[in-house]
Amino acid sequence: MTKEPWKIGVIMSQSGVTGAIERNQLAATRLAIAEINAMGGILGRRVEAVFRDPKSTPALYRSHASDLCREERVQVIFGGHMSSTRKAMLPEIEAHNAVLFYPTLYEGFEYSRHCVYTGAAPNQNSVPMVDYLHANFGERMFVVGSDYVYPYESNRIVADLMRSKGGKVVDEFYVPLDLRAENVAELIARIRAHNPDMIYSTVVGDGIVPFYTAYREAGFDPATCPIASQSTSEVDVARMPPGVAEGHIIAAPFFDTLRNPGSLAFARAFRLAAGGPVAATAPAEAAYFSVHLYAAALALAGDDGIAALLPALYEVEVDAPQGAVRVDRHTNHTHLWPRVARVREGAPYDIVSHPTERVPPDPYLLSISGHQDEMEAPVFPVHATHR
CATH class of the missing domain: 3.40.50.2300 (Response regulator)
Structure with missing residues (x-):
């Protein structure tokens, strides 16, 4: 050429x-x-x-x-x-x-x-994630995020989705992007004080690993109170000590173990x-x-x-x-094709919410009433791929 x-x-x-x-x-x-x-x-x-x-x-x-x-x-x-x-x-x-x-x-x-x-x-990750959490773990959610725009807005959406199902947010807490030991200690203390059914985390970047590690060291069990996140990924899981990520929940359209x-x-x-x-x-x-x-x-x-x-x-x-x-x-x-998975270390993730068809974007949540089954998700014809 x-x-x-x-x-x-x-x-x-x-x-x-x-x-x-x-x-x-x-x-x-x-x-x-x-x-x-x-x-x-x-x-x-x-x-x-x-x-x-x-x-x-x-x-x-x-x-x-x-x-x-x-x-x-x-x-x-x-x-x-x-x-x-x-x-x-x-x-x-x-x-x-x-x-x-x-x-x-x-x-x-x-x-x-x-x-x-x-x-x-949000309709392609927050909605199926909240559906799964509410159906399997309860109604009391603790919300934590890094201190910038995405966590504030995503946490607001997830909190509203949980409330639409009759659940509630027991506490909402934000930590610096440059997460320090004292921030993690305060976060763990607040989780312990509120005893939630699940954690929703929009902590991002280098703060993810110390948060999950401290959560395990504090004795919390993801089998009964998992951390659910869209901002945690396989890269973060690979950086965690053995056993730290096992059983926690991630919502995403793609997983490396599909x-x-x-x-x-x-x-x-x-x-x-x-x-x-x-x-x-x-x-x-x-x-x-x-x-x-x-x-x-x-x-x-x-x-x-x-x-x-x-x-x-x-x-x-x-x-x-x-x-x-x-x-x-x-x-x-x-x-996209929304999925929810539970992390399995050293094995394919357990996909607990499978898409039956491709889901169109609804960035303003105009067609969402808090239940994924009320959202229309039409199948579109496949065009020729120009590759």
């Missing part, structure tokens, strides 16, 4: 509080780019990525987004993990009429024409690309299929400008490891 390459920007941290999970996303992004180029690129042109490391710092995400758009003339950017980082990038991306693929679950209640949300919206052919093939390719026995996470899987969605749309549009790319994006879908996915033209969010 001798034609000028398609240039994209990738803004993913390799250090800082979310460095571990974003390195996982970066590996998946690199894998997707390599696959596309190995198949001849897009319309005979390679994909060339310009990488930036924002070090988990929102201000750096914004400055990198500005630089990529202004200096590198990039029209499509992939990245962002914490909602604060997405919100930092979007003004620059909108100002330069570019597109951001945001490959991470988030709190919902947002729309930008310039953002394609490929992580789970046994369908697409998931198995992706897991094998990801390990080869990552250079070792590294588990792929749901955010990594979203980062991976985001690049393939972009490639399919670009092959159809022939132009990576937003005016051509977005209409094409609404007409394609790809066979992601979790199942076939597509972007909704009304919300710019993605049709």
